[in-house]
Amino acid sequence: MSDAPGAGRWVPDTSHLDDLRAAAPDCRGCELWQPATQVVFSRGPSDASMVLVGEQPGDREDLEGEPFVGPAGRLLSDALREAGIDENAVYLTNAVKHFRFEERGKRRLHKSPTITHLRACAPWLEAELGIVQPRVVVALGASAARSLLGRSVSVTKERGRLLGGGYLVTTHPSSVVRLRGREGFRDAFDELVSDLRLGAS
Ligand code: URA
Numbered sequence: 457m458s459d460a461p462g463a464g465r466w467v468p469d470t471s472h473l474d475d476l477r478a479a480a481p482d483c484r485g486c487e488l489w490q491p492a493t494q495v496v497f498s499r500g501p502s503d504a505s506m507v508l509v510g511e512q513p514g515d516r517e518d519l520e521g522e523p524f525v526g527p528a529g530r531l532l533s534d535a536l537r538e539a540g541i542d543e544n545a546v547y548l549t550n551a552v553k554h555f556r557f558e559e560r561g562k563r564r565l566h567k568s569p570t571i572t573h574l575r576a577c578a579p580w581l582e583a584e585l586g587i588v589q590p591r592v593v594v595a596l597g598a599s600a601a602r603s604l605l606g607r608s609v610s611v612t613k614e615r616g617r618l619l620g621g622g623y624l625v626t627t628h629p630s631s632v633v634r635l636r637g638r639e640g641f642r643d644a645f646d647e648l649v650s651d652l653r654l655g656a657s
């Protein structure tokens with residue numbers, strides 16, 4: 457894929473999340489805005505001490521315009537509850553703000569963002585983190601980790617410990633959802649819970 461201009465020129469210089477949220481629908485920093493229904497920004501308080509960063513909105517999120525409202529979001533809610541964390545006190549966002557998908561008949565199948573998309577969208581995430589200034593930033597999965605740390609990250613090797621700069625890497629809830637009903641689900645869920653608990657401690 458060719459390069460993308462990046463979100464920089466659409467990100468306002470502001471100390472208010474509402475200004476970012478209001479400007480995001482106009483972003484043309486990469487080509488993902490076009491086939492998507494709408495931009496999906498973030499949810500949560502601007503003074504949160506913990507930020508959770510996902511990959512990108514999924515099908516449900518794209519339709520509803522809210523992050524983490526689909527199956528991955530429900531699993532994440534369960535994990536936060538089990539970790540004793542108040543979901544409403546956490547700031548939830550994504551590395552990429554538009555849904556990337558492939559059409560298969562009537563279905564829209566999730567397609568992971570490329571490094572170009574992650575880079576293009578990073579100015580939004582940087583602006584959000586600059587305003588919220590959390591104590592800990594939890595990367596949910598490899599895409600978020602790559603965006604935040606600026607390098608490729610092996611989630612299996614690096615998850616579950618505090619890295620420099622207040623970063624913590626854990627599994628993406630979608631990959632735990634995919635294990636449901638199979639061997640390994642409970643372990644993967646418990647790992648996510650213990651990583652979230654570490655992040656909150
Ligand atoms: N997965 C994500 O990474 N983010 C969402 O908002 C939903 C699913």
Ligand code: SF4
Nearest residue numbers: 483485486553554577
């Ligand atoms: Fe802008 Fe990010 Fe959407 Fe690309 S994915 S258009 S950079 S908001």
